[in-house]
Amino acid sequence: SATTPTMNAALLMKNIYSGRSRVLAPLVGGSDLSFRLLSRKYGAQVTFTEMCVAEYYLSGSSIHKGYVFEFDPSDRPLILQLAGNEAKSIIQLANNPMFKDKIDAVDLNCGCPQGFAREKGYGCALLNDPDHLVEMCKEIVDNISYPLSVKLRLKENVDHTINIMKRLKEAGVAAFTIHGRFGWQRGEKRGVADWDAIKKIKQTFPDVVVIGNGNIGDFDDFEKIMEETGVDGGMAGYSALIKPHIFQREPIPIGKCIEDYLNIARTRENGWIDVKRHIQWMIKEWLD
Numbered sequence: 001s002a003t004t005p006t007m008n009a010a011l012l013m014k015n016i017y018s019g020r021s022r023v024l025a026p027l028v029g030g031s032d033l034s035f036r037l038l039s040r041k042y043g044a045q046v047t048f049t050e051m052c053v054a055e056y057y058l059s060g061s062s063i064h065k066g067y068v069f070e071f072d073p074s075d076r077p078l079i080l081q082l083a084g085n086e087a088k089s090i091i092q093l094a095n096n097p098m099f100k101d102k103i104d105a106v107d108l109n110c111g112c113p114q115g116f117a118r119e120k121g122y123g124c125a126l127l128n129d130p131d132h133l134v135e136m137c138k139e140i141v142d143n144i145s146y147p148l149s150v151k152l153r154l155k156e157n158v159d160h161t162i163n164i165m166k167r168l169k170e171a172g173v174a175a176f177t178i179h180g181r182f183g184w185q186r187g188e189k190r191g192v193a194d195w196d197a198i199k200k201i202k203q204t205f206p207d208v209v210v211i212g213n214g215n216i217g218d219f220d221d222f223e224k225i226m227e228e229t230g231v232d233g234g235m236a237g238y239s240a241l242i243k244p245h246i247f248q249r250e251p252i253p254i255g256k257c258i259e260d261y262l263n264i265a266r267t268r269e270n271g272w273i274d275v276k277r278h279i280q281w282m283i284k285e286w287l288d
Helices: 005-019 035-043 054-059 087-094 115-120 124-127 129-143 158-168 195-203 220-230 238-240 254-265 272-287
Strands: 022-024 046-048 078-083 105-110 148-154 175-182 209-213 233-236
Touching: 005 105, 005 209, 035 046, 035 254, 046 054, 046 254, 054 087, 054 195, 078 087, 087 105, 087 124, 087 129, 105 124, 115 124, 124 129, 124 148, 129 158, 148 158, 158 175, 175 195, 175 272, 195 209, 209 220, 209 238, 220 233, 238 272, 254 272
Parallel strands: 022 046, 022 233, 046 078, 078 105, 105 148, 148 175, 175 209, 209 233
Antiparallel strands: none
16 A cells, blocks of 8 residues: 555654664764764764765765765664755665665755755755645655655744644655754854744654754753653754763763764774864863
8 A cells, every 4th residue: 555655664763763862963064973983882872974965965066075974883773864955866865875774764954054055945945845845755755765754943833834744744754853943043043942842743743753953952951852842852963062972971071072082083084174173062162
């Protein structure tokens, strides 16, 4: 029957997140393998690759010239996050043999608020045209061999967001990460994530995996977001870059964090610039 693949996808997503509630976000310039392994060492249970714009990657564009997909058997479940505004490039990249037996699902980015993403019509700009987004997801679901999830921000208001999500679920999207902020909430205007909105969304989708994102600043917040909103897990983003030990109860001294990171990074494919960037992030909290 037509519903079987969708039901299977939903089941696969439930298996991915079952008993795994601490999730590392798809951070651009942040969620490389070395950092994913560091996060896992400290207790992260599901990780995402950093957002990759499929079209740029496939065209060998200079934006992704030095971009390396790197994997490790211990880094599972792993979800590949792709961005784009049409299905073709997403399908083509997701079906690349380099991902075979390395990833567990594909996630479509509908949350990136940056100007460059908006100009090109991907990230949270996809929410401006729900009809196109729904068609795009249908096409992706029909043409890849992994379950598809969507990471999105709030759009206009909670009810409007829920309506888009209902349509995406019908199109075969098997799980969601909801960031409780609007597209304009970034930088100086970042503000506080709306957990009430997240709660309302989870109540609407009791049988679908929903991960909550926003305002997870320390270990206790993983428990807290699940208790207060009913979501299946919490996703840490920026705060994980600054304190990678957010995924465990015991804080780790900054020097030990950096040492642990360097011991992992030196055995992997990292440019000096990547290593420097991670150390800068970790030192930030210490300096503040």
